[in-house]
Amino acid sequence: MKDRKTLGILAILVVVFGLTALGNPQFVSVFNLENILRWTGLYGILGLGVAFVIVTGGIDLSIGSVVGLVGVLLPWLLERGFGAVPAVLAVLAVGLLIGLAHGLLITRLRLPPFVVTLCGLLIYRGAARWIPGDQTLAFGTGHDGLRSLAIGFPIGLPLLMAVLGGGLAIPLWFRFRHERGLGFPVAAFLGALGLLAMVAPVPVLSELRAPAPLLVLFGAALLAALVLNETVWGRYLYALGRNETAARYSGIRTERMTVAAYAVCSLLAGVGGVLFALDVNSIQPAMHGNFYELYAIAAAVLGGWSLRGGEGTVLGVLLGTALLRVLYNAINLLGIPTQLEFAIIGAVILLGVVADELVRRMLGRRGR
Amino acid sequence: MSGANPPAAPRLAARGIGKRFPGVQALLDVSLELHAGQVLAVVGENGAGKSTLMRILAGIEHPDAGTILLDGQAVVLESPRRATGLGVALIHQELNLADNLDAQANVFLGREPRRGPFVDRVAIRAGAAAALARVGADFAPDTAVAGLAIGQRQLIEIAKALSQDARVMIFDEPTSSLTASETETLFELIDELRLQGVAIAYISHALGEVERLADRALVLRDGRVAAELERAQISRATLVRHMVGRDLSPAAARMQSGGTEAAGSVPVLQVRGLELARFPGRTIDLSVAAGERVGLAGLVGAGRSELLAALFGLEPVLAGSICVGGRELRLRHPADAVAAGIALVPEDRKEQGLLLEMAVRANVALASHGRQHGLRLDHRREIAQAESAVAGLGIRTAGIEQRVGALSGGNQQKVVLGRWLALDPRLLLLDEPTRGIDVGARQEIHALLDRLVAQGMALLFATSEMEELLALADRALVMHEGALAGELARADLSEESVLQLATGGGARVEAVA
Numbered sequence: 051m052k053d054r055k056t057l058g059i060l061a062i063l064v065v066v067f068g069l070t071a072l073g074n075p076q077f078v079s080v081f082n083l084e085n086i087l088r089w090t091g092l093y094g095i096l097g098l099g100v101a102f103v104i105v106t107g108g109i110d111l112s113i114g115s116v117v118g119l120v121g122v123l124l125p126w127l128l129e130r131g132f133g134a135v136p137a138v139l140a141v142l143a144v145g146l147l148i149g150l151a152h153g154l155l156i157t158r159l160r161l162p163p164f165v166v167t168l169c170g171l172l173i174y175r176g177a178a179r180w181i182p183g184d185q186t187l188a189f190g191t192g193h194d195g196l197r198s199l200a201i202g203f204p205i206g207l208p209l210l211m212a213v214l215g216g217g218l219a220i221p222l223w224f225r226f227r228h229e230r231g232l233g234f235p236v237a238a239f240l241g242a243l244g245l246l247a248m249v250a251p252v253p254v255l256s257e258l259r260a261p262a263p264l265l266v267l268f269g270a271a272l273l274a275a276l277v278l279n280e281t282v283w284g285r286y287l288y289a290l291g292r293n294e295t296a297a298r299y300s301g302i303r304t305e306r307m308t309v310a311a312y313a314v315c316s317l318l319a320g321v322g323g324v325l326f327a328l329d330v331n332s333i334q335p336a337m338h339g340n341f342y343e344l345y346a347i348a349a350a351v352l353g354g355w356s357l358r359g360g361e362g363t364v365l366g367v368l369l370g371t372a373l374l375r376v377l378y379n380a381i382n383l384l385g386i387p388t389q390l391e392f393a394i395i396g397a398v399i400l401l402g403v404v405a406d407e408l409v410r411r412m413l414g415r416r417g418r
Numbered sequence: 419m420s421g422a423n424p425p426a427a428p429r430l431a432a433r434g435i436g437k438r439f440p441g442v443q444a445l446l447d448v449s450l451e452l453h454a455g456q457v458l459a460v461v462g463e464n465g466a467g468k469s470t471l472m473r474i475l476a477g478i479e480h481p482d483a484g485t486i487l488l489d490g491q492a493v494v495l496e497s498p499r500r501a502t503g504l505g506v507a508l509i510h511q512e513l514n515l516a517d518n519l520d521a522q523a524n525v526f527l528g529r530e531p532r533r534g535p536f537v538d539r540v541a542i543r544a545g546a547a548a549a550l551a552r553v554g555a556d557f558a559p560d561t562a563v564a565g566l567a568i569g570q571r572q573l574i575e576i577a578k579a580l581s582q583d584a585r586v587m588i589f590d591e592p593t594s595s596l597t598a599s600e601t602e603t604l605f606e607l608i609d610e611l612r613l614q615g616v617a618i619a620y621i622s623h624a625l626g627e628v629e630r631l632a633d634r635a636l637v638l639r640d641g642r643v644a645a646e647l648e649r650a651q652i653s654r655a656t657l658v659r660h661m662v663g664r665d666l667s668p669a670a671a672r673m674q675s676g677g678t679e680a681a682g683s684v685p686v687l688q689v690r691g692l693e694l695a696r697f698p699g700r701t702i703d704l705s706v707a708a709g710e711r712v713g714l715a716g717l718v719g720a721g722r723s724e725l726l727a728a729l730f731g732l733e734p735v736l737a738g739s740i741c742v743g744g745r746e747l748r749l750r751h752p753a754d755a756v757a758a759g760i761a762l763v764p765e766d767r768k769e770q771g772l773l774l775e776m777a778v779r780a781n782v783a784l785a786s787h788g789r790q791h792g793l794r795l796d797h798r799r800e801i802a803q804a805e806s807a808v809a810g811l812g813i814r815t816a817g818i819e820q821r822v823g824a825l826s827g828g829n830q831q832k833v834v835l836g837r838w839l840a841l842d843p844r845l846l847l848l849d850e851p852t853r854g855i856d857v858g859a860r861q862e863i864h865a866l867l868d869r870l871v872a873q874g875m876a877l878l879f880a881t882s883e884m885e886e887l888l889a890l891a892d893r894a895l896v897m898h899e900g901a902l903a904g905e906l907a908r909a910d911l912s913e914e915s916v917l918q919l920a921t922g923g924g925a926r927v928e929a930v931a
Contacts, residue, residue: 298732301788360773
């Protein structure tokens with residue numbers, strides 16, 4: 051059942067991908083695809099974070115502002131003589147602390163997540179503008195090593211696909227039989243395709259390099275999938291998202307799990323914030339990260355996460371993010387007025403949610 | 419008191435009503451007649467189908483079979499709005515008032531008179547004042563509902579029904595939360611409504627009220643009509659006989675006894691001077707021994723659920739000590755209680771017990787993860803645990819991957835029990851162990867609880883059902899307003915003895931120290 055949504059989004063992704071490629075051959079150029087992959091990596095990290103909050107039935111509206119704040123703090127600290135590593139650790143700590151604060155306000159004072167994180171959205175944006183006096187920041191030329199975290203291409207894409215696809219497909223087949231789901235066929239297909247592209251020249255694919263943010267995303271996604279599917283914590287998160295009262299009545303410390311979920315979300319927003327800042331290298335405090343929380347939430351919802359909580363897969367978030375990036379790219383390449391960008395993305399999400407609801411009702415009626 | 423000559427056609431008649439919920443035949447071939455100026459009492463044990471029947475008459479539920487006639491005309495009550503439009507009003511057990519509004523706004527809630535696009539406050543005030551006067555309200559129409567007592571709120575509900583020209587009024591357990599004087603006021607009002615020609619259905623557990631009010635009585639048992647009694651036949655003894663289907667004297671109850679007497683052994687649970695947050699100044703002392711089944715009886719709101727919640731770390735207590743196995747506990751979270759070997763089967767299994775959308779497997783295993791070492795989710799152990807619960811408790815399910823929401827009430831309750839039994843708790847708390855469960859599953863659960871007790875588990879359960887108390891309890895503690903009103907040994911258990919203590923009457927029995 052949980053795979054139905056993922057399968058649906060995968061189908062839409064393939065269709066949109068194919069139609070765009072037909073409409074404009076530029077779409078499948080190496081340069082363009084590498085860009086899409088990098089942006090998918092960057093936005094996917096945020097989507098993964100917000101999924102942890104969504105699974106509890108909560109929401110985090112502050113992600114974009116955390117991206118903005120972290121993006122401002124990192125060059126600001128570097129300018130003040132911090133080393134690259136301490137500066138990155140410091141801004142990640144800021145993200146973590148922000149998440150802890152959200153979680154504690156939500157569980158201890160029982161404030162609605164919407165309100166807490168809406169206030170966060172305003173506060174962190176204000177701080178991001180005030181700290182550098184609203185001046186645009188950049189990393190200059192001295193931090194190319196650090197910047198390669200965002201703009202580098204450490205390995206070829208076929209190698210990544212082969213290692214990751216094979217590395218996932220094999221344990222999925224042998225160990226996690228109970229909930230293998232759609233992960234196995236997708237991993238196996240990608241792994242095989244990667245291997246093929248390594249041994250024989252496949253047009254475009256063999257030339258593609260894997261952008262560094264995509265590697266970060268896959269690392270985070272692997273961790274997230276392990277936590278959500280193979281640990282007790284994951285079971286607790288899904289359980290409390292379904293019915294927090296029943297989870298608490300079962301002796302689960304639901305408050306702690308909720309705090310942890312908000313901490314993970316803001317920490318990943320911080321990771322994303324670091325990478326986004328390094329990527330653009332020109333950080334306007336008033337703009338940087340604006341609306342990113344909505345992209346993240348949209349990717350999760352598109353990927354099958356229910357805002358009521360307790361439902362969704364990691365693969366879904368990745369596919370949802372990829373679809374959003376492909377759509378965005380298609381709008382540009384197909385000559386659709388870019389003013390329509392939000393309208394088109396909004397309409398696609400709405401259609402997806404409506405179609406899913408209709409299918410659910412149809413199956414529900416047949417099941418009775 | 420009985421209506422003179424009832425008119426030929428009843429104001430409202432139901433014929434052959436049937437209603438099935440998943441797993442339960444709630445009503446089967448039930449007929450009743452409500453006459454103008456008469457009170458029909460509808461009695462029966464919990465789960466007998468009283469409330470379902472009344473909800474059907476009020477248009478909230480829809481019958482699977484049967485017809486409803488209003489003044490001889492067949493009608494379809496497809497919604498509560500339609501029912502009120504036809505003059506049938508239900509006075510809810512839980513009052514349905516918006517307590518952020520004032521009395522007059524509630525009287526006209528949802529059908530505000532208007533002048534142009536605006537709410538006509540003058541008309542509301544006048545209409546509400548008249549309706550409230552008819553029910554003898556002692557407060558102004560613009561009093562905020564939040565500040566009113568339960569009895570006064572009920573008057574607003576009745577006034578609301580009157581202002582809609584209700585000719586049929588259904589009272590669902592109206593006195594369950596009322597004080598004695600509020601109850602008397604209500605009875606006088608019902609007498610008055612009867613004189614005004616309203617046809618009244620009155621659901622109650624309290625048989626004294628039925629004796630006082632009813633012109634006729636309809637006794638339901640397991641969804642069927644067990645008896646229809648005329649005024650002259652109504653007595654407590656006949657009502658009880660028809661409700662339970664047999665004579666129940668204390669002697670008869672004793673006959674069924676086989677109580678494990680565990681006197682002298684170390685108590686598993688020992689509570690001293692416990693002061694519940696909702697009942698400051700009232701304290702509770704009690705103890706439960708290994709292999710003992712102790713029942714908590716009392717009226718709605720007496721504090722039974724609050725006591726169980728406090729023992730499970732769900733609610734803070736003001737004072738007192740809770741010892742399990744001789745060790746004093748500080749219960750700040752259910753996790754603390756679970757760690758100490760306490761389990762709670764909650765009152766509302768859908769809201770508090772189960773993850774309805776998740777599989778039997780995940781539901782059964784939910785409480786056990788905390789016991790294991792490490793973080794890895796052990797799927798194999800989870801499967802083994804779920805399969806042993808399904809086999810051991812006789813859970814009827816398509817398999818352990820079946821969604822719990824698709825199971826019947828009895829099987830859902832077994833899933834909750836299975837979750838706790840996997841932990842082998844020392845003390846099992848149950849709040850209404852078989853509420854809303856059909857008779858067969860109820861007996862299975864009772865038999866299961868017997869087995870657990872035989873293995874030395876201590877049971878403390880709250881129940882509103884006399885039959886269950888008699889079937890399960892080695893002794894009963896009767897609660898009244900947040901304190902123990904008394905203790906009854908199994909031999910002294912009877913509806914009368916429990917009710918006397920539950921209503922605050924009767925000598926205070928020394929609590930066990």
